[in-house]
Amino acid sequence: MSLPLSGVTPNTKGGFVTGPGVVYKNYDLEIPRDDETQPGVPLGATRGGVTFNSNIVTRQIPVDGLMDPVKCFNKRAPGAGPQLTVRLLELTQETLKLSLPGAVITENGGVTAGEISDESYIDNITFICSTTDPNGKYFYIVIRNALATAVSPMSFPDNDEGVLEVTFTGHRLITDLATEPFEFITADANPEEEGDG
Numbered sequence: 001m002s003l004p005l006s007g008v009t010p011n012t013k014g015g016f017v018t019g020p021g022v023v024y025k026n027y028d029l030e031i032p033r034d035d036e037t038q039p040g041v042p043l044g045a046t047r048g049g050v051t052f053n054s055n056i057v058t059r060q061i062p063v064d065g066l067m068d069p070v071k072c073f074n075k076r077a078p079g080a081g082p083q084l085t086v087r088l089l090e091l092t093q094e095t096l097k098l099s100l101p102g103a104v105i106t107e108n109g110g111v112t113a114g115e116i117s118d119e120s121y122i123d124n125i126t127f128i129c130s131t132t133d134p135n136g137k138y139f140y141i142v143i144r145n146a147l148a149t150a151v152s153p154m155s156f157p158d159n160d161e162g163v164l165e166v167t168f169t170g171h172r173l174i175t176d177l178a179t180e181p182f183e184f185i186t187a188d189a190n191p192e193e194e195g196d197g
Contacts, residue, residue: 024040047089084125086167120147125146144171
């Protein structure tokens with residue numbers, strides 16, 4: 001009898017990442033999740049999950065006479081930047097402000113758009129969810145220097161709740177262009193100490 005064709009190993013059951021999760025603003029990776037101090041500001045309830053896209057694009061250096069791609073001829077090309085799309089069910093002054101780049105609070109406590117400045121960028125937007133690792137590790141997606149760059153139209157159907165879909169895009173720092181503006185971390189409660197990337 002032939003062996004089944006499968007990539008399953010004894011470690012497979014501990015390698016799944018499962019939702020749902022929690023989205024934080026300015027999550028502090030140095031504070032353990034079980035610490036009494038809140039490590040970040042939760043964005044609140046979501047519906048429909050969270051979507052990540054690295055938007056990494058490559059190009060093959062064109063050379064006359066080559067019929068197929070050639071190893072080591074690929075280079076990174078400009079892309080849209082890493083993006084985390086969050087579907088917010090909980091609409092508060094804070095989430096509405098985050099969804100509008102350059103947002104300002106009006107005199108009557110409302111939220112409206114404004115000019116984008118350095119203060120408009122968020123240190124990080126971090127998504128945390130569980131894994132099936134037997135040691136209880138978490139999975140983190142960290143988007144650094146984040147800015148809301150897209151907001152989908154909202155609808156308010158009968159007998160249902162409105163959902164605000166916001167896309168946060170990571171940005172490189174002008175003073176540190178070599179550092180990618182996103183990171184995956186699989187770690188215990190404190191990724192700063194336990195993370196294995």
